[in-house]
Amino acid sequence: MKEFDFYKLQEMLITIAAQAGLKILSALVLWLLGRWLINLVQRLIRAGLVQKKLDPTLLRYVHSIVSITLNILLVVGILGYFGMQTTSFAALFATAGIAIGAAWAGLLSNFAAGVFLIVLRPFKVGDVITAGGVTGIVKEIGIFSSIINTADHIVTTIGNNKILSDNIQNYSSSEFRRVDLKCQLSSDTDPEAAMQLLREKISAIPNVLNDPAIEVNILEFNLVGPVLAVRPYCLNAEYWAVYFEVNRIMAKVLTEAGFPTPVASHNMIVKQS
Missing domain, CATH: 3.30.70.100 (Alpha-Beta Plaits)
Known part of the structure; x- marks a missing residue:
C-alpha cells in the first residue's frame, strides 16, 4: 500500500493558497484601479457639464446614473476575472432586475417620475417648494427620491412619484x-x-x-x-x-x-x- 505523501499535499495547498491569494490581490488592485478610473470619469463628465453651465439638478442626476452604471460594470468585470461567465451573470442580473421591478413597481414609478421631474423641471435644486406635503429647500433630486430640507432643518426624503402625483408649489419661481x-x-x-x-x-x-x-x-x-x-x-x-x-x-x-x-x-x- 502506497504511503500518503504529506509533503506533496503541503506543496499543493501552498500552490492553491498562493494562486488564490494572487487572484484576491489582483481583484483588489482591479477594484482600486476601477474605482480610481470611475472617479476620474465622473470628474471629467462633471467638469464638462459645469463648463456648459448645466443645471445643478440635471448634473446630480447624470452623476448618479453614471456612477451606478460604471460600478455595475466594474463588479461584472471583476467576477469575469475570477472565471465566472459574465454573460450568464448579466442574464441573471437582468432577470433578477425584472423580478425585482415587478415586485417593486413603486421603485420603477419613482424612477420614471424622477426622469419627468428632470425633463419638465417644475423646480430645481435650491428652490423653496411645497411638494408631497412637505415645505422646504430642495437639496437633491435623485433617481428614485428627492431630498427637501424643511424650515426646522429636518432632512426629508420623498419618493419622486409622490411629488409628481401631487400639487407642487414653487415659491422661488417668483421674486x-x-x-x-x-x-x-x-x-x-x-x-x-x-x-x-x-x-x-x-x-x-x-x-x-x-x-x-x-x-x-x-x-x-x-x-x-x-x-x-x-x-x-x-x-x-x-x-x-x-x-x-x-x-x-x-x-x-x-x-x-x-x-x-x-x-x-x-x-x-x-x-x-
Missing part, C-alpha cells in the same frame, strides 16, 4: 410672495382708522415691498368684531422675518393708538318663570 395674516378688531373699533394706521406702519417695515402695495381690508365679521386681512409683499428670503415683524407691529401699534382690546363676550338672558 416675491405675499404674507397672509389676520388682525382681529373689537366691535368698538373704527375699522377704517385701524386699516389706515396699519397700512402706514407696516409699509414702513424695511423688508416690505411698496410694489405691490400692502393690502389691508375687512375680511369677515365674527362675534368679537371685524377681522382684517393684512397682506404685505416681500422677497422670498425675507418671508419669515416679515411674517413675525408684521405680527409684532400689529399688536404694538393698535395698543399704542388706544384701540380697545378685542374680547369675546356673550350676552345671557335669564328668564324667571
